[in-house]
Amino acid sequence: MNERELLTRAQAGDPVAERAIYDTHVDRVYRLAFRLAGDAELAKEFTQDAFIRAFERLATFRGDSALSTWLHAITVSVALNGLRKVRRLKREVQLEHAESLGSDRPRSDPVLRQRLDAAIDKLPTGYRTVFLMHDVQGFTHEEIGAALGIEVGTSKAQLFRARARLRERLADLAGAWSA
């Protein structure tokens, strides 16, 4: 059964088709959520939330874009909104578990690794999202533009500025990365 048929059946409420759509896309959605969140529990929550919203709105999906693009747009929106709430809570309320966020990262990373991770963490949200989607997850600028609702040129500009900021922040380590 192709995606169009699956979609038609899922839009009619067929649970088997819904599960098939989930199985087809869940790995990439989860990996994207994990890249953005850096935390297994949050990635799980964002993935679940994204699929719930997607299934709720499936009837309105007209197929103007690929289903995967539509799902990624929802995932990014859910993740960014969720991360903003978590960040705010970390700032305004001392959550008991706040220190555990991001704890899935290996603790034995070398200095360069830690500096890079910290520099990526400090990028403005828009730059960080485009950078992670393009350079880390391998999305094309066309896919990013469609998923984030921005022009292809804007995606390219944000990637350029993200790299420039990382270059500035890691300039003192030039010997390490150019070796």
Added chain:
Amino acid sequence: MNTSDDDRFDTWLKEASAGYNALPPNAQVPREEMWRAIAAARAAGRTPGVTRLIRTPWTLAAAAAVLLAVGIGIGRMTSDKVDSGVSTLPDSAVPATYGVAATRHLTSAEAFVTAVRMSSYAPRDTAIQRWARDLLTDTRLLLDSPAGEDQRRRALFEDLELLLVQVLQLEDSRTTDTNELLLDKTQQDQLLTRLRANVPAGPPARS
């Protein structure tokens, strides 16, 4: 750094960043666990996710926001009796000029968010889009300036930047549902409360 250095850096960056927030090698996507949670949430007609994660502290935050709003209201009613030139954010670490620019910017942003909230997610509004674009440029300039070094102010600028980008993402062809997804009204309310808390009481700053 010359062009070939830039190219080498970009190549290194692409390889090195592959490990950023990567799933641990032996980690598995918890497919079944997530599917059960999705099915249960849909059956119960509720949305799980971060709403569950933050329920308790969010109540506290909401209560704090209400108290803050009442405080601001009282402050504005009595604004003629106080020095309206003093920001609620400490400017000690920020040169005065940047502090003034930041305050004017936040005043303009407050008006913008209010206008967006009243626009009922209408299709692309050129005036709003142009305003958003101008504010986005200024927000990014301020983020890169000493005004962005204050952590609380920086967080506010970053959230404002995200909202502005989202407003600029709206297109005529999008469905209302998608626009509502992009522009979370709760998000606007929270941002507005924080903007008001950081704008001095009294008449708006003249530009």
